[in-house]
Amino acid sequence: VTPPAAAPTDGGGGMSAAEARQARKELTRLERQVGKLEQKEAALLDQLAANATDYSKVAELDAQLGQVRAEREQVEEAWLALADEIPAG
Numbered sequence: 001v002t003p004p005a006a007a008p009t010d011g012g013g014g015m016s017a018a019e020a021r022q023a024r025k026e027l028t029r030l031e032r033q034v035g036k037l038e039q040k041e042a043a044l045l046d047q048l049a050a051n052a053t054d055y056s057k058v059a060e061l062d063a064q065l066g067q068v069r070a071e072r073e074q075v076e077e078a079w080l081a082l083a084d085e086i087p088a089g
Contacts, residue, residue: 015085015086015087020086020087023082023085023086024086026082027079027082027083027086030075030078030079030082031079033075034072034075034076034079037068037071037072037075038072040068041065041068041069041072044061044064044065044068045065047061048061048062048065
């Protein structure tokens with residue numbers, strides 16, 4: 001009786017070359033998206049500083065800032081998850 005074949009470990013090696021290439025493209029897209037969100041966040045912070053005495057404007061900008069930060073966090077998490085799946089090399 002022969003032992004059953006070992007199941008391949010899923011350390012990212014299960015991805016075909018085409019899938020890995022596509023995943024790298026997606027990583028690049030996510031990186032660009034994070035950069036844009038960081039720029040948007042910086043602009044909102046500048047606007048907050050410029051409108052520090054206008055409480056209604058500050059509240060509006062703060063809400064927008066919270067949304068941008070939440071979106072950036074989601075994109076970063078997606079990037080990290082995808083980066084873990086791509087085989088090294």
